[in-house]
Amino acid sequence: MSPGQKRYIPLESNPEVFTDLIHNLGIKTLKFQDVYSIEDEGLMALVERPTYALVLVSPVGADYEKYTKENGPPPYTGSGEDEPVIWYRQTIHNACGLYGILHALSNGDARAQIAADSPISALVSKCVSLGPEERAIALEESTVLEDAHKGAAQQGSTAPPALEDEVDYHYVAFVKGKDGYLYEMDGNKNGPINKGIKLSADEDLFGPGGISLVKEFIEREQGGNPNFSLMALVPDLD
Template sequence: MSGEAWTTIESDPGVFTELIERLGVKGVQVEELYSLDADSLQAFEPIYGLIFLFKWQAEPVARPMYPEYEERGIFFAKQVINNACATQAILSILLNRPELDIGEELSQFRDFTAGFPADLRGEAIGNSETIREVHNSFTAPHALLPENPETDSEGEAFHFVAYTHRDGSIWELDGLQPGPVCLGEAGQDEWTQTAASAMKKRIAQHASHDIKFNLLAVTKCRRTALQDALTDNWVRCAALEEAAAGSSPAAQELAACRHEGARLSAALDAECSRRAAWSDENLRRRTDYVPAVFNLLTALAACGELKGLVAAAAAAGGGGASGNGESSDT
């Protein structure tokens, strides 16, 4: 197994969307969910998979695994790499949705690992330079990482679990388990409700003492969906223009069509702006600001202004820093 470290990455739709694109996948993005009700899920259809991030705790009762999952074409990999659970959850969805264009790299990876046991598939993920480099690309090159990067500031470990639909069934894919869990049969149009019910049960287990969780949906690229809808709208408006001459109902329908076109165009512009903002945020995430800060502090010290600024900051913060300019926090 490769000795290269995997860094933690932020649970953020902009991060995961760019990660998916940099792996070569086309037409897919990630959205954050604030509710698991039917209307919220319907707003993001088609949904290819759901991701549940939660504070990990040992399961009091072993979850029932589905032993014949390979016979049904399910891709499942054990997590054997620290900090890889976010990317592994995404891969568990992408590699189990045959209708997606996952690109040459992931297609070759899926073919190469076909027939591998789950632990060797996990090793293969760890040994993939492409997957590791894309995963690590959202961290600054010289970032100062905590000694145990799998935990938060309170020493709590967090974990990602994926849910998806394949071969007529809903699957829970958790790399810390020995195999996938089959949550039952469902059609493509209703599987998300069953998966949502399973996530609600897991949330309820922690609701009394913990609210640290996050929900994400892997969906069709909104820019692509809006552009397709806008193209259809243009075609429909063009047909209505020919029929509108001398026809009041057709003229009214044309006005409604043009109004819908304006709405779609505004939504597409807003989505493009959101993508640009995601790109800017990701650029900041991978930028190493330490040299700039170091040089700034050096320059302030050289001109004799650093101690005064530190003292002023300490006074403004209620004495949060000592008089010698060193932080009192550990």
């Protein structure tokens, strides 16, 4: 199969499904949690801290496509440990949930939670040294990812779609880079986007900076589909 021809069954936007997938990859110390509000202080207080990453599930409408085309970053060519973030180009169809998970796990303080002997550790370490195209191929060829994704895609509260189905929603991750800046990580764009917001060493993603990025993204869909949902990557204390 040529690069870019592989298809996965889409993941349900469900923190239990996402958590099961990362646990199967060997990361037992983290979980995904629903964020029910970015306005109500009582509901916001339910989000566990620190929040390592945010994953926004957004409808893919005309506004999203237009903004992406007009405001996308230049083509990314970076690689290596000196880069502030690890970004993955999406070449597996319907796997945007998986790419959101990988962006969340591979960056910021979450990466330190990846155990050295876990199934995902060797893959992330390999990808760091590769350029974007080689990195994309490594993900396509990974049986570890494929098996974990396949198991997670069969879970959830609704019947999974068919392999050939197209979905009208997309996952975008927001992470903190090594340089302290917040980044928008979308495998369908040309590369990571530095959002120009720098956090202090003790700030996490569910502070004013990270929340402002989510609000900006939602407000961009003027007159569009309001069906957004948000998940946070947090410690698993159970």
